[in-house]
Amino acid sequence: MVERTVVIVGMTGSMGSQALEVIKKMGSFRVLAGTYHSSFDKAQSLAKEYAVEKLICTKDGYEELEAFLEQRRPDIVMVCIPGFASLPVTLKALRTSRRVLLASKEALVCGGWLVKEAMKETSCELIPLDSEHSAVMQLYEPSVERILLTSSGGALRDWKLEDLDRAKPEDVLRHPVWKMGKRITIDSATMVNKGFEVLEACELFQLQASQVEVLIHREGLVHAAVFLKDGTIKMHLGFPDMRVPIAYGLTYPDRRYEHRKWPNFAETQLRFQQVEKCRYPAFYLAYQIENDYAKRTAYNAADEVCVEAFLQGRIRFTDIARVLAKVVEKIEGTPRDLQDLKDVDEASRKLAEEVIEWL
Numbered sequence: 001m002v003e004r005t006v007v008i009v010g011m012t013g014s015m016g017s018q019a020l021e022v023i024k025k026m027g028s029f030r031v032l033a034g035t036y037h038s039s040f041d042k043a044q045s046l047a048k049e050y051a052v053e054k055l056i057c058t059k060d061g062y063e064e065l066e067a068f069l070e071q072r073r074p075d076i077v078m079v080c081i082p083g084f085a086s087l088p089v090t091l092k093a094l095r096t097s098r099r100v101l102l103a104s105k106e107a108l109v110c111g112g113w114l115v116k117e118a119m120k121e122t123s124c125e126l127i128p129l130d131s132e133h134s135a136v137m138q139l140y141e142p143s144v145e146r147i148l149l150t151s152s153g154g155a156l157r158d159w160k161l162e163d164l165d166r167a168k169p170e171d172v173l174r175h176p177v178w179k180m181g182k183r184i185t186i187d188s189a190t191m192v193n194k195g196f197e198v199l200e201a202c203e204l205f206q207l208q209a210s211q212v213e214v215l216i217h218r219e220g221l222v223h224a225a226v227f228l229k230d231g232t233i234k235m236h237l238g239f240p241d242m243r244v245p246i247a248y249g250l251t252y253p254d255r256r257y258e259h260r261k262w263p264n265f266a267e268t269q270l271r272f273q274q275v276e277k278c279r280y281p282a283f284y285l286a287y288q289i290e291n292d293y294a295k296r297t298a299y300n301a302a303d304e305v306c307v308e309a310f311l312q313g314r315i316r317f318t319d320i321a322r323v324l325a326k327v328v329e330k331i332e333g334t335p336r337d338l339q340d341l342k343d344v345d346e347a348s349r350k351l352a353e354e355v356i357e358w359l
């Protein structure tokens with residue numbers, strides 16, 4: 001089997017380290033480089049365990065990574081870093097590799113049109129790693145009329161509404177289904193993560209947000225469904241395990257990963273419920289800003305600031321939605337390029353900090 005070269009951006013994170021595990025299990029991939037931001041010790045021990053040839057630190061900027069991608073032109077780049085920083089990295093990866101595996105939905109939320117332009121200029125493939133979007137990709141056909149994405153509802157899904165104000169970081173970080181990085185875990189409880197995923201799905205599958213339904217599904221077994229014009233519904237099921245979509249992205253269109261574990265339907269109940277507006281107000285913002293990249297960038301930037309502030313104990317859990325609504329309302333603009341988006345990102349962060357001060 002031909003050996004394919006891989007660079008993992010965000011190797012020390014939850015997605016990055018699961019990717020290394022999958023690569024080791026499947027063989028026939030060579031990890032040319034992995035990046036870390038602050039976890040030097042973890043990066044070193046992963047590099048040793050998984051034979052990663054080079055470590056790149058991104059704390060002081062992305063120049064070394066960009067130069068490496070230019071020079072080595074890997075077959076595959078996995079982008080697994082949170083936030084706006086993922087957008088310029090994704091654009092560079094699309095121009096220097098043959099396949100980008102995208103975990104960082106924020107790149108499409110903020111700069112979806114830039115990502116699509118970069119794809120048109122090159123022959124690079126873009127494969128989503130989010131389990132829901134990987135599922136839709138596997139189910140997709142031209143007669144799709146609408147899609148369903150499922151959500152766990154996050155750690156506070158069963159809390160009384162009046163108690164949400166009191167939720168502490170350790171409560172919110174206790175995700176009922178997935179073990180992930182801190183930001184996405186907090187974003188699961190506010191369902192901002194699912195708001196991002198609605199926008200991501202629109203970009204990937206040429207849909208309007210009104211064609212993307214989201215339901216809470218506690219069992220985490222159904223990842224997505226597509227509704228076809230002849231009345232057929234195709235659903236994608238499997239145990240929640242990010243190693244499966246990672247492996248699929250690496251080996252697409254083949255399926256080489258072996259993991260013979262399936263739910264027993266005779267003993268399984270599949271439940272779906274509506275996403276309550278009063279519990280998840282920040283989720284519904286995504287539907288209002290679908291056609292406005294300035295507000296989408298503001299939505300992400302304000303959320304990054306709020307998650308950090310919540311983890312530091314500076315704001316309450318319920319303040320996150322308040323700050324997001326305010327920042328998204330105030331930020332306006334028509335970004336034309338990456339620099340414009342960077343300016344919007346910076347202005348939104350500043351505004352989010354100001355709104356937090358006024359709370």
Ligand SMILES: NC(=O)c1ccc[n+]([C@@H]2O[C@H](COP(=O)([O-])OP(=O)(O)OC[C@H]3O[C@@H](n4cnc5c(N)ncnc54)[C@H](OP(=O)(O)O)[C@@H]3O)[C@@H](O)[C@H]2O)c1
Pocket residue numbers: 009010011012013014015016035036037038039040058079080081082083085103104105106129130131178179180181182183184242
């Ligand atoms: N975890 C999942 O199951 C999952 C599923 C679907 C999609 N995603 C998406 O994948 C992305 C990563 O999520 P995760 O859960 O793997 O996060 P994570 O565990 O927090 O890991 C983040 C990774 O990015 C690095 N990093 C942090 N800030 C950075 C910055 N400003 N610039 C460059 N690198 C930075 C970290 O390095 P250090 O550790 O060295 O600081 C780490 O390697 C997010 O966009 C998330 O939404 C995650």
